[in-house]
Amino acid sequence: MKPNIGLHSKLHPKIWAELDLQADVKAAIMKIVDAFLEYVGIDNIPDDIIFTGSMANYNYTDVSDIDIHLIYDFTNFRTRPEVAQRFLDAKKTLWNKNHDIKIRGHEVELYVQDASEPHVANGMYSITNGQWIQKPEKQVGKVSIDYKNIHEKARFYTNKIEAHKEDHKKLEEIKEKIRQMRVHGLHTGGEYSEGNLIFKVLRNSGVLKKLVGYIQKGFDQSLSLKQEKMK
Numbered sequence: 001m002k003p004n005i006g007l008h009s010k011l012h013p014k015i016w017a018e019l020d021l022q023a024d025v026k027a028a029i030m031k032i033v034d035a036f037l038e039y040v041g042i043d044n045i046p047d048d049i050i051f052t053g054s055m056a057n058y059n060y061t062d063v064s065d066i067d068i069h070l071i072y073d074f075t076n077f078r079t080r081p082e083v084a085q086r087f088l089d090a091k092k093t094l095w096n097k098n099h100d101i102k103i104r105g106h107e108v109e110l111y112v113q114d115a116s117e118p119h120v121a122n123g124m125y126s127i128t129n130g131q132w133i134q135k136p137e138k139q140v141g142k143v144s145i146d147y148k149n150i151h152e153k154a155r156f157y158t159n160k161i162e163a164h165k166e167d168h169k170k171l172e173e174i175k176e177k178i179r180q181m182r183v184h185g186l187h188t189g190g191e192y193s194e195g196n197l198i199f200k201v202l203r204n205s206g207v208l209k210k211l212v213g214y215i216q217k218g219f220d221q222s223l224s225l226k227q228e229k230m231k
Contacts, residue, residue, distance in 0.1 A: 046070040048115075049068060065106060070111065088112040153198050154202055154207075165218075171218065181199065185197075
């Protein structure tokens with residue numbers, strides 16, 4: 001059985017008109033970004049707003065998210081850069097957790113990124129400037145994917161998560177290992193690297209969402225004081 005990985009000859013037709021972002025889609029994204037900035041309550045405007053990920057590429061699926069990155073130079077904030085980034089990261093996490101916003105059936109995920117942080121992706125479109133930073137390259141017929149190996153490794157992580165679902169510290173280690181695997185894959189092999197594809201299988205199957213839920217539950221329990229039984 002093949003994992004849910006799309007390989008298409010055209011960008012998503014409900015989002016793009018050939019290589020141009022559809023006007024109503026752009027307007028919808030900007031409306032979401034404006035609402036997020038109002039929620040955050042800061043005056044700093046992003047240096048750029050980038051549409052990236054599989055929906056800005058040829059490997060989208062029915063469950064792919066629309067990934068929007070807000071690019072900031074954190075040295076321009078009135079506080080220390082690391083403090084500003086942590087604040088915005090926390091706000092972003094709460095926003096994504098508490099909202100279920102979709103464009104043409106695809107969930108919109110917001111990310112906050114330091115301008116100095118390198119971003120590796122086959123497709124990156126600047127919504128601010130209305131042009132491609134990195135045009136996606138068609139990979140149909142060029143990519144050889146070992147589906148069996150990807151499924152086996154995804155199943156390995158799935159079983160490992162279930163085996164440690166009561167240990168939130170161990171789950172944090174597993175989460176970080178999966179993150180590093182994806183980052184390494186993107187840097188060395190791009191969108192179709194083994195590490196990135198394993199990550200996509202885990203995400204699309206709901207395993208990563210379950211992992212985050214286990215971690216949160218375990219963390220909350222570690223801070224709770226159990227009720228004593230009445231004598």
